[in-house]
Amino acid sequence: MDKEKEQMDTGKFQPVHLAEEENETISRPQLSYWKDAWIRLRKNKGAILGLFVLVFLLLMAIIGPFMNHYSIKETDYDSAYLPPKVQGLEWAGLNGFQIFEAYGKTEDEAIEKGLESYEVEEQHVRGIEILEEPSEENNGYYLVALKVDIYAAKALEDKYFWFGTDSMGRDLWTRIWKGTQISLYIGFLAALIDMVIGVLYGGISGYYGGRTDNVMQRIIEILSGIPNLVIVILMILLLDPGLLAITIALTITGWIGMARIVRGQVLKLKNYEFVLAARTLGSSNKRVLMKHLIPNVTSIIIINTMFTIPSAIFFEAFLSFIGLGLQPPIASLGTLIDTAFDSYRVYPYMLLFPAIIISLLMIGFNILADGLRDALDPKMRR
Amino acid sequence: MAKYIIQRLIYMVITLYIIATITFFLMQLLPGSPFNNLGGKMSEAQEEILLQKYGLDEPVPVQYFQYMAAMLQGDLGISFQYDNRAVTDIILERIGPSATLGAQALIVGSLLGVALGMIAAIRHNLWADYISNIAAVIGISIPSFIFAGVLQFYFAVKWRIFPPSFWEGPIYSVLPTISLMIFPLAICARFMRTEMLEVLGSDYIELARAKGVSNGSILFKHALRNALIPVITVLGPMTVSLMTGTLVIEQIFAIPGIGEQFVRSISTNDYPVIMGTTMLFSVLFIVVILIVDILYGVIDPRIRLTGGED
C-alpha cells in the first residue's frame, strides 16, 4: 500500500473541472418503449416460434390454393375418399394407401368381406394385418386390416391429392387452405371490431365520465349479462347461417371486453399530469383523446386484440361444428372438421389435417399474445 | 351486503326480461314456417289447426303477454318437433347428464388447474413451470372437440379402455369429462400461476419470511388464500366454456343431454326448445356471475360489498 502511494504522482491529485453538461450524460443508452419491447419479444423463443408458425400459415393460406389445379367446388365422385398422397413423400405414409377393416369367421372370410364391401380388387391390396384373433369378447371373429392402394384401385395413379379428398371428391388441400383464409378473416375481423368499436366505446365512456359513462356502462352491463353464445346463436338463426351472420354476431358482442379494459385505463390515465397539462394548455377533448390517451393505452389494446383473434377463430369453428357456421360449398376449418367427424374412424386423414392446422393457428396466436403481453407490460420493465 | 345483493338481483331480473323479450320478438321474425321440417305436405286447413294449437294466430301483443306469463310459471312452451311435449319437460329430462358432466369437469378441472398453477409458480422458471406453461397454452388453444376426437379415437376406438359413446354409467362420463375439463383446467392453471407469482413477490410474504416462517406455511397459510381470491373470477368464463363445451361434447359422445338436444333443435328449427334452452343458459350464466361477486365479498375481507361496482 505504501509503495503504491509513493508511485502516485502528485499531478493526479489535481482537480478536474467537469463541464456542467457532462454531468448529465446518461450512462446507459435509453431505449424507446417499443424498441425495448421488441428486444424482449425477440428473446421470447415461444413467441417467435408462434410468429413463424403464423406467418407460415398465412402464406400457405394465400398461396396454398394456387399450388395445384383443383378448385374448392369441383366435385368428382370417382375420386371421392382418396387418402393423402404426395410425390416423394410416399415413404412418410403419404402414399395414398387406405386401411379398411373387416370381420370374418376365418381370416380369408374377413379379407373376402373387406374386399367385397369396399369394392376393391385383390391386386390392389398392399398388406394384410390381423388385428384381432377370435375371442369371447368379439364372438369368435377375426378382424383384419387391409392396406389398399386406393389410387391404383380407382385407376388414378397419376393423380396426387396432397391432403386427400372428401366424400364428393373435392381436393382437401385446396379446401383446407381456403378454410384457413376464412378462419384468419374471422380472426382479423374480430380484431378490427375490437379496435374500432371497443376502443371508441371504452374511450368515450371513460373520458367523458359522468352521465355519459353511467348510461354507457349500464348498456354494457346488460349486454354482458347475456351469454355471448346466446346472442350469436339468436343472430344466426335470424340471419341464416353464413359468413355475414357470423360477422354481424361478432360485431354485436365482440367489443365488450375491450371497451371495459379501455375505459378502466382511460379513467386511470385521465387524472395523470400529462393529460391535465394538455387540457390546461387548451387541447380539445378530441385531441386529448386521440393524441394522449389512445397512444398510452396502445399496449393494452394490442395485448387484448391478440387474445381476441384466437377466441374468434375458435368461435367460428365451434359454430360450424354445431351446424351454424358456413354453408357448403364454402368451407372453413370448422366445417371441414365437422364433416370429417362423421367418418373419421375410417378416414382419419380428413380430420387430421384441419385439426392440426386449427390447433397450430390457435397455439400460434396464443403464444404470440402471451409473448407480446410479457414484452409490453411495463410492470416487467426494469 | 344485503343491499348490494338486492341491487344485483334487480339487475338480474332486468337482464332476463330483456333477453326474454328479445327472444320472443326474434321468434316472430325468424324465417320460414316452423313446420317446414315435418316432412309431409300440409293442407291449409291442417296448417290452420296447427297454428291455432300453438297459439300463433293471436295478435302479437297477446302472444307476448301469454309468453311472458307462461315463462313466469316455468312454462317455456311446447316443442314443434315432439308432439305435445312441453319444453320444460324436455329440458328437465335431459338436464341430468349435462349437469353431471358439467359439475365433474368444473370440480376436477379447477382443482387440478389450481394445483398445476401453484406448482408452476413455486418452480418459477424451472422445468416444471415450463412444462405446465406449455400444457396450459395447448389446453387453451386446442378446441375441445378436437381433444374429444383424439380421446375417442385412441381410448375408445383403438385401445377400447373406455366406451366410445352413450350414457349408461359413470364409466361413460370419463372421456367426455376429460374433454370438457381441459379448457377450465388450463385457464385456472394460468390464472393461478400469475396470481401466485404476484402474491409470492408481495411485501407481506417477504415479511412472513422475515419472521422466520417456513416455506410450507408461507405457501399454504399466507399465499394460497390471497392467490385464490382472484381466481374465483374465472368461474364466469369457465361456465361459458362448459356451456359451449356441452354442445359439442354431447354431440360427439352421443350423450342425451341438453347440449345434444339444443344442436338437434337448431337443425330442425324447433324454436321453442331453442328459446327455452337459451333462457336456461342465460339464467345459469347470470346466476354464476352473481355467485362470483358474492363469493368474492365473502372470501376477501377487504371487500364488504358496499354497493360499489368493479
Add this chain to the structure above:
Amino acid sequence: MIVENVLKVNDLYVTFDTYGGSVQAVRGVHFSLKKGETLAIVGESGSGKSVTTKALMGLISKPAGRITKGEILFEQQDLTKLSEKQLRKIRGKDLSMIFQDPMTSLNPTMKIGKQIMEGLILHRSMSKKEAKKRSEELLHLVGIPEPENRMDYYPHQFSGGMRQRVVIAMALACNPKVLIADEPTTALDVTIQAQILELMKDIQRKMETSIIFITHDLGVVANVADRVAVMYAGKIVEIGTVDDVFYHAKHPYTWGLLGSMPMVDSEEEQLFTIPGTPPDLTHPPKGDAFASRNKYALQIDFEKEPPMFRVSDTHYAATWLLHEKAPNLTPPAAVKRRMQGFGKDNIR
C-alpha cells in the same frame, strides 16, 4: 467501557442477474453495530441500502440474487454460511425487520392477531393462549388502544400509522437483538412519522435493541441515529457519528446530500442538487463511482477507487480529498453554513 458488537459486516458483495446483465448492487460494504445503538444508513434510491439489509436477513431472492463475497457476523456466527433452515431460526427471533410500506406489508386476509402470534408460536414455542396474551401486550406497547378487540381486525380496518404500529409489534414480538427498519416512516404522514419515531426510540430504550435504520431522509437520521453510514453506488462512502457526518462531513457526496436538505429556518433561498444520475451498476465505472457527478473530482478519481481514509476513531470517508497529496478543498460555503447551522431543532 467496551460495548460489544452485535453485528459485523465484512466486505459484503451482492449481485443480481437481470435482463441487462449482472448488477453489482452491493460492492464491499463494511460496518459494525453495537448493542443498543442506532445506525442509520442513508443514500439515494438504488444505492444498495435496502439490498444490504435484505442480505443481513438472508432474504436475497435466489437464484437471481446472491451474496458473492464477504461475511455477516452475528454473535460470532457467519450468517452467509448458514443453511436456509438455520437462518429461519434466527430470522424473526434475533433479527427482525420493519418494511417501508405498512399498506402492503401485512397479509390482507389474515387477522392481525394471528399474524403477531405466528412468530411467538414459532420461535418461543408458546401455546396459543400465551401467544395471544403476549400479542395483546405488544399491541398495547406500540400504542394501539383496546388490544383485546383489535386482535380480530383485518389490516384494512387500520389506518397506515396503526398498521405500521402492528408491523412494529410483530417485529418486536420475540425481543430481537437487531431490528432492521427499512424506511419505516417514508410512507406515512409527517405527524404520524414523528409518533412512530418516538415509539421506536422509546422501545429501544426499554428493550436495548440495536437498530439499523434505512432512510433517505436526513432529518429523520439526526433525530434517531447514533451513527450514520452514507451509501453510494453499493458502497459506504462515509461513516461516523451523527456529529461527525453532519458537522464535519468529508465526502463531497455527503456535502451534496446535506446541501439538498430543506431546513425550516434556513436563510438559504436555494436548495442544492446533485447533478446527474447514479452510475449503472451492471458496469460500475473505473475509479470512484461518484467522480462523474463530483464538482471536486480529482484526476485520480477517474483512475483508482479511493480507500477508506480515517478521519478520527469514529469517522471514516472514502474520498481522495483526504489523501495527503490532495489539495485542501472545503465544502461550498452554503453547505458549510448549513453544517454550522445544524441543530436538532432546526431539522424538520
